[in-house]
Amino acid sequence: MISWVANDNLQTPHGGELIKGESCAPSSSSFTSVDLIPVDSLSPLQRNFFSKMYPSVSSGSMDHSQLQTGLLCLEADSQRTQYPYVTGTSVIAITYKDGILMAADMGGSYGSTLRYKSVERMKAVGKHSILGGSGEISDFQEILRVLDELILYDNMWDDGNTLGPKEVHNYLTRLMYNRRNKFNPLWNSVVLGGVKNGQKYLGMVNMIGVHYEDNHVATGFGNHLARPILRDEWHENLTFEEGVKLLEKCMRVLLYRDRSAVNKLQIAKITEEGVTISPPYSLKTYWEFSAFKNPTVGAEGSW
């Protein structure tokens, strides 16, 4: 049986009161699952704190008649994500001969304003993987924090085994899917790539939990603009230079045609040796077509 914790100060139907943070059993009250959150949904850190304060309350051992009183100042999820605020645009990634190449620009848009122009949307995760995220930036930072904790706990086992990209991808999928089931998604599409023991891995998870693994992935607008190019021009055993050229080609098309793209991007490379994220640079664009300079030649007055 799962223990439940009150989400807010509530009135019980028989005139009693439940203070926010108090635990109770759902069958003994008539609160909906909105008002009560299961202890299982708390992160490991929160659960540690909770079980230290109330050692007799733990999932699976709670009795109907036991009602713990006391205030608990937990961070309860009182609001669900309904729309993203500060968003990053697409991320694209391919596998090449030695590993994975990933590209993302450095823009964070606040609605239609290009508010932040130095957002690093790709980060290394552990020794073997790299995570690139598009969508809500704050949720991406939350994902990074959760993965950090995961890697930390894994290191503390100190058993000579490290979490590879496949494992991290699976963890991410479960994370995103479970959040979506609670109608409180992490509003992101993330790309996870890595190399472990010579095995290359590249996968994607989006905010509803759709996940797959492929040789070339893209999120957001990249699905429509970059994926056709990658499908045509990707092949096994691309060299590093060819891979970078291909990614730059796609990023240039995105720069021309995606309104939330900025001309400042980073390319990340991950091989057996480790992760390198390049410093930011910009792409050359071409605007010298004579038809752009003089569009109405021979048809003066039209546009």
Added chain:
Amino acid sequence: MSKATFDVPPKGGFSFDLCKRNDMLIKKGVQPPSFRKTGTTIVGLVFQDGVILGADTRATEGPIVCDKNCEKIHYMAPNIYCCGAGTAADTESVTDMISSQLKLHRYHTGRESRVVTALTLLKSHLFSYQGYVQAALVLGGVDVTGPHLHTIYPHGSTDTLPFATMGSGSLAAMSVFESKYREGLTREEGIDMVSEAICSGIFNDLGSGSNVDICVITKGNVEYLRNHKLPNPRTYISAKGYSFPKPIEVLLTKVTPLREKVEIIEKGDAMEE
């Protein structure tokens, strides 16, 4: 005389009279009738001698492909062709209508039609219907002033471009153009690039499919390459073919002409005024 029954509708253009009533019906839950959309990839490209237009050949009715090999490149004038995306009825009638108007104009002026004429006729028609005529067009042609390529949006705005894509597959096709276009393309390079863009739409967009149609317009010459590429052939065709149980015998042959053949006399009387 009651005003309601004898109201003459305004000449052409969208009438706003029923908007309130339509809004009320939608609020009550009445579904407006659905229509066949083309769900398309159409592209146009200016090369060194003229204009190349390209289109896929799939017509969709919601999730169903209702026509596997329809024609989306419409004739406007001997030197002007127009690709249409959006509602099939709208694109066909609009291009048909403007094509007739252009022909009358040609009789009136005695000159070859210009692309800007077709452009202005199309855009004023679409604007007067406030976007309800859902036709997104790529208009291209070569006239005395040179090669022209325009896009026309359902609300009536236009663009003049060296390369253009429209329809649901426009992003896939545009990614090909943006990465590969350069000026001074030859005819073969242009046709290859247009085919590549349409194939990109066909294989990466669900609303486009089947074959590639190409139309090459140059000064004084038009080549309509219907089904230039067939990248989706039927892969498994029964090798046995059809066999009828009984052989077919011809028992009787009788031919009845429906109309008597009329003899045409040269130098007959001229028609009276």
